[in-house]
Amino acid sequence: MSSFESSTIELGQERSPQFERLLTSISHHFLRLDATNLEVGIVGALRSICEATGADRAALLEITKNGTEKIASAHTYADDDVSWKPGGLKGQSIQQMGWLADRLNRREIIHISSLDDVPVSATPEREFFDSQLLQSVVCVPLFSEGELQAITCFAAQESKPNWRPAHIAFFHGATEILGSAIHRLRTELELAASRERLELAHRAGHSTAWEWRPDDDSLTFSGITEVFGVPAHLLPRTGSELLEFIPPEDHEAISRTFSRVFSTGEPYEIEHRFEVPGRGAVWAMVRGQVQKGDDGRVEKVVGVSADITKRKHAEQALQRAKEHAQVTLSSISDGVVRTDAGGRIDFLNPSAERLL
DSSP: OEEEEGGGOOTTSSOOHHHHHHHHHHHHHHHHOOGGGHHHHHHHHHHHHHHHHTOSEEEEEEEOSSSSOBEEEEEEEEOTTOOOOOTTOTTOBGGGSHHHHHHHHTTEEEEESSGGGSOTTOHHHHHHHHHTTOSEEEEEEEEETTEEEEEEEEEESSSOOOOOHHHHHHHHHHHHHHHHHHHHHHHHHHHHHHHHHHHHHHHHTTEEEEEEETTTTEEEEOSOSEETTEEGGGSOSBHHHHHHHSOGGGHHHHHHHHHHHHHHOOOEEEEEEEEETTTEEEEEEEEEEEEEOTTSOEEEEEEEEEEOHHHHHHHHHHHHHHHHHHHHHHHSSSOOEEEOTTSOEEEEOHHHHHHO
16 A cells, blocks of 8 residues: 655656646636536546546545535546446545545545555455455545545556556646636536525515716626616616616705715615616615725715615505595594594594684
């Protein structure tokens, strides 16, 4: 058995031109890979590595980052004629194979050329290798921010491949490329999911976040597909363009608000209309906050605009109902007195006023 400190393996040493070309190909493949095809990309890379080295199976095991060192996900490849059942790996703790886990946590690359290399005391490891009829195994740890992030394993069943230091360096280099690609693509997926959650939240709340910079009048919305029914490609890109969507009679109130908050720096809230082509006027409630630079000048204004059209229509309908009731009550000849919950009079029609 051989073990190597992963930090001591120089990626430029002990490597054949064939391996160099393959590493470059794998790297370019992941640079072009769409994040949604991550699983396909990983399995394809494992297959290429196996074909180049004589391994007949490979696995990339991602490890949880909560200190338990459990297998969060398992990506596997095996030749068609290999009977291998790696299922059930997910959720298993690598500490169940303590001998192997101890060396991997010491950043050792483990090369087991024969089952006889495994200590008799390492019972779980021996039982696993024996059950899989493995003749040769290489395990490479991958660390991120000081924690074990993943493990790659390459193995052969029927024959014992003559894996030399060049092969071990190749396995190490490929693992580094896989780890970097997974980190980048998972970050892309998380960002896409975050944007989707933000857009769903905005849609559910009928709101959108935005940012306006007074110095160049630029206006940006938070990566969503539409605002109040206006598609993204038709949204205003400047404050001046935004005013074209707002009825002129609402401009003065907006101007007064911005004059005040530019001076005081305090958060603000204002309601105004927003003209949507084909829909008519939408009522928006805008909450914003100015952000000033070191020189005291306003660098940008950030805020959220919410569609309150339904609420506004309900308020207007209620007001009309109240006005109608007032007219009706005022016109009848009987005296009408209304009191609040505390028994205080809050309305008298003219007939009641004459009686009192």
